[in-house]
Amino acid sequence: MPEATAATLGDHETVTAWNFFHELIDVLPARSPCDLVLVAHLLPDRPPLLDAYAATGSLKAVIPIEYSTDHVVYEQARAAGIPVTDWQATPTTTGRILQTVREVLRTSDRSLLLMDIGGWCSAAAVTARSEFGDRLLGVVEDTEAGHRVYEKLNLDFPVVSVARSPLKDAEDNLAGHSVIFSVERLTRRLGRPLSGCRVLVLGFGKVGQGVARAALGRGASVDVFDVRSDRRALALTLGYRIPDRAIALREADIIVGCTGNGSLHASDLANLRDGAIVASGSSKRLEFTFPVPIERNSGLPDRIATLTTPSGGRALLVADGEPVNFLDDAVIGPALRLVQGGLLAAAVSVISQRAPKGISDLAPEFLETVSDTWIKHYVRPDGLLK
Template sequence: MSIYENRRGFFSEVAKRIGRHPGSLIVLTHCLPDRPELLDALNEICNISLVIVVPYSINPTTYGSISRKYRVVAPTMEQLTTANFLTELIRPFVNRLATYILEIGGYFARELRALHEEFGSSIVGIVEDTENGHRRYEAMISLPYPVVSVARSPLKLAEDALVGPSCVFSIERILRSRGTLLQGRRVLVLGYGKVGKGTAKALHAKGCHVLVYDVSSVASVLAMAEGFVVPDRRAALATADIVFGCSGFRSIDIADVGFLQDGVFLASCSSKVIEFPVADLAKTADSHIETGNVHSYEVAGRTLNLVADGAPVNYLDDAVIGPVLALVQAEMMFALELIINEGKMLGSNLINGVADGTREVVATLWSRCFRNPSSGAYVL
């Protein structure tokens, strides 16, 4: 049995436990090889009226597959960040009785008030997957709809631990395609949170000289305690051959260009195009060449090699793959159930989460599907 067959069986079991509900579901997601099984399971719970795919993560085969089953749109990043674009986009697909939104990245956060003004209680609530998205909803003064986030769930830690290694894999593949190696490079990790920590450890295992910088003194001390050097920010930027942005914020600005090494590679490990000043580089660059997913900008007499043009580097290789990803995806399904059953009572000014007991159910079902009880390893 393949990993995809296991995923389908796992999600189907979760969907059966939740049951079928009226209303419609709008899904904003990445378009990667693991999505068809998840979408089919979500559709068992509630009719999917629209799938919106993030443009930097479109697998052509997957896009063709889901387009044959669902109404799918692929907006540009500019459209996704344009005021009221999503409100206008979903208008024909909102079920006036009950509509639920499941998204990744907090794209709907900026339009919540516009959504509420137009659709009112027709939209019941929102499920959010990522830390970036969680922060966007958290930063709002008030939330007109209840939001259930899985971004800070203990089950999310399993996925986050794999983001760093998947980013390192993609960078190593790109360097090899250009006739060079990752080993021995001085690599700076900006941000020592869940993703940054995994990235630093994966780089160390590859024989890199790893530097870490975090704006938090607490995170910096932890990085040092775990064996990494933590120089001042400018010193770190000046000596790094490769920079990984793992902060979840803007980690390098256009003013930092003068401190970077000529020929440096910049790679994002965030879930959005956020870590580097992509638009500013395009405006100020003396020249710009794209070669094999690397955008080389000539700025102030030096070359900056921006991998995937600032999009998450691991999406070049279908991001995090494997059974672990199904854990948090199943939790999102239960988060949807929470909104369906209790949306009116959750309260809109708090970001909610599923109960610990529900996570235990997810982990138990996952173990039955993906863990070999004899060896203790993943089922192959």
């Protein structure tokens, strides 16, 4: 494996990530040549991962998600010859993804692996399997929302999900902290720090728990609602209030949706107090089950819009309803590289035909390989992060 240097790659973290990914690729099982199509967050930390994917297979298309695309990274990737689709000319849709997948399979004689985020590729994968058979090797899925999408399908190809992997635990907790960081950065521009506010967290999975913990740490009073009674019970034992949902909505100063499955509905708007701040820790298309009418107001800071309630009041919508932490590049540190290593291992497990048909978690032997390699590159001899 060639060793990366600061002179060739830039900052220390980028060098560390490059070396981690490439050693991991070296120690993972051998694999046959194949093509890759990626749905991707194009953020400043992504270039080493894109390079690692290119070493795993032949990158045929990188399809960026609009709300998580850094324009500088996008232009640099295109200038470097990475086949990034022009999301401004052709917005990312399930139909556009299917068109891309068909083009790749028709113009190449190799098999194809799809790297997915949030189930964007699910329809394309099912269609491609029916049209091209075993040449569609399978899918790797990153998120809980996407995991749920694939769970509902009758799959005759492998889908390896890292969403419920132990590798994700640290990332999900830190993602909650990054959500609250971005929420407070914007609310402070309204003169409203979190301290003393009542924050309602809708959804108490791993990300929701991280959001609640971070909000409490910033001096907020935190209410929790989850459709699962066991999660509400857990929230209560951890010191959070679990009021009736309608009451919680009426009392909340700030509402953060973290279900990944629809947390705020049209019927809820009547319950929002005037001036309530609404943010998504997941995705607009998942957290809000109604069209989001965005009204710009010159008196509000950028990225905060008005959402009119049925009573004529207004709520304030952060980041146009998109995942708020992507405003600050969703930075969570080395834990992200651990998950990205899991994605690489999942890709190899599908390419090397070690993954079963249907949806499955990353196999234990791959988990161990990823974790051992990550510790080697990111942990100092004294046991602390480098």
